[in-house]
Amino acid sequence: KAARKVAVLPGDGIGPEVMKEALKVLKRTAELFPKCAMTFEHGNIGGAGFDAHGEHFPAVTKALCERSDAILFGSVGGPVQEQHMPKWKDCEKNSLLGLRKAFDLAVNVRPAKVYPTLAHCSPLRSELLKDGVDMVIIRELLGGIYFGEHTTEGDSAKDVCTYTVAQIRRPLEFAFQAAKGRKGKLTVVDKANVLDTSRLWRKVATEMAKDHPEVTMDFMYVDNAAMQLIKAPASFDVICTENMFGDILSDAASVLPGSLGLMPSASLGSKLYLYEPSGGSAPDIAGKGVANPAAQILCGAMMLRYSFGEEAAAAAIEAAVDQAILSGVLTGDIAPPGTKSVSTSVFGDAVVAAM
């Protein structure tokens, strides 16, 4: 089998340094699992794309992705104080919405899991975590109010949220399958007491549930879901929701593990998938070698699983990350106060060593 082609887009801020560790781990994985041969080609995106080609999502980067089998994305965006500069203005939006649209990335998959050894990092009290917080949020990524008509006329503005049955089925289909491989519980989040699109989501989900009798499905209003994520995070297994609610809830969930540097995410398209850490470019700590590369490394594992079907290799990376953390190799974001923390590359080395 030919080596898989991976488009590597490190981007801005801590992107390049955490990407370096992810590639280190993936190269080691390919040595241990010869079926996992990969080639890596680098491209520019975000502020780096702007510097190199005057655009956040340059045509050459798009072309690179088109000839690849998967996209490994770092992070994009600049410091708060520099947002007005052309380099950073609309950087995240142009990069991410550009990629989503270009590659039909309609389904976003984001786990949120509190590592028991890292419970002290979570903003939540340990009592709430003792039953194990381990959920996956499936977010529709190409519909809703993001891609509807946006208009401003004189003193008023308008944004349109639309969904079709076909758009709704795609994330739900993935969510039902995901629930089957997990605890069998699916929570569909909406605002069906107010929105027609939400009522259509309920109708489609109710019909699809008949084909998945193994899955226990329930509905929850988005305001309640925002409360339960904080009050009772252990009660969730798989959550599926529309684009805007998913944006809010998956970010809320991403702080539960205690560091944004811990959780990967995948965006699934019709031809290829994109993998991205859930944290941002963190310009304040960029270049210092202190960022946590775990999320980016776990993106590599997700890529092996979802894009290349290499479950054993994916599991090996995940186990190695777990082991590094368990053995106390911790970057500053997750090290208990007063203890010594390791650098980005030392964490990467520990994962490689644990494999």
Added chain:
Amino acid sequence: KAARKVAVLPGDGIGPEVMKEALKVLKRTAELFPKCAMTFEHGNIGGAGFDAHGEHFPAVTKALCERSDAILFGSVGGPVQEQHMPKWKDCEKNSLLGLRKAFDLAVNVRPAKVYPTLAHCSPLRSELLKDGVDMVIIRELLGGIYFGEHTTEGDSAKDVCTYTVAQIRRPLEFAFQAAKGRKGKLTVVDKANVLDTSRLWRKVATEMAKDHPEVTMDFMYVDNAAMQLIKAPASFDVICTENMFGDILSDAASVLPGSLGLMPSASLGSKLYLYEPSGGSAPDIAGKGVANPAAQILCGAMMLRYSFGEEAAAAAIEAAVDQAILSGVLTGDIAPPGTKSVSTSVFGDAVVAAM
């Protein structure tokens, strides 16, 4: 001055029992502060409205509110398992959206404050609370995707979000004033990287900020706000946002104090205001005399302050609630595990005694 007329709408679930305590406290307040004379007239709303008049928001209830100076609202809605029954179907929506529309309740004000003595109740670790969590969320309540066009045609559905400059100014005006009376910090939450309505909010807020130089205003994306509410709740003072984001964020914030029974809210109209606890009707504990009446009692204080301008009386109620809590008079929702808790009416009595 003539006695103020208060429309009392206890509603369903725990509504009637917590309302009883609020009225007990208000009557005591009127004895202590003779300027605060009030008359109370009861009306039916929600499931109770449906039982009495076949509608969740009966015309007689509307008429009662029309001849009143303020509305003291309890809570509405039935048990999850009975949602399909006509009595409960769309009960919250019909009651609340009905009242908001009828009385032009455009600005919702909801505090979220963690009582230092009750820090053990918060889902957040105490380190995050030590700087004092004390914020107010101002939510636009009559615009956005709630009241835009909703359509379903064949296989697709649509909801429209609109805002005009005038609609945006109303909550912001209140928010700037609120910030002045507090720490002087206003965070306007939006999704300006995606939505035209959000960009209009930013434009209006930026212009208004020039008239309020004492207030430090910043903008935050809603996804980030959902994270910061959990990670850094002490960093907020006043938050102002549009209807749907406000629905989600104010519910998220309402769990931070540790019990939904602690926080009141006000909805400000052009002629009169409505006061409502942030928790729901809690049918599971209704009728048992265990519900926490603090939020409903504090609604009374908010009413005295905002509707009747009786700051001293309002502050007296708030101080009495604080004192009851400080002295360890705690209902089951906030009593430390293993300690004895008091009933709804004992808490009410303690507040009356503390006044």
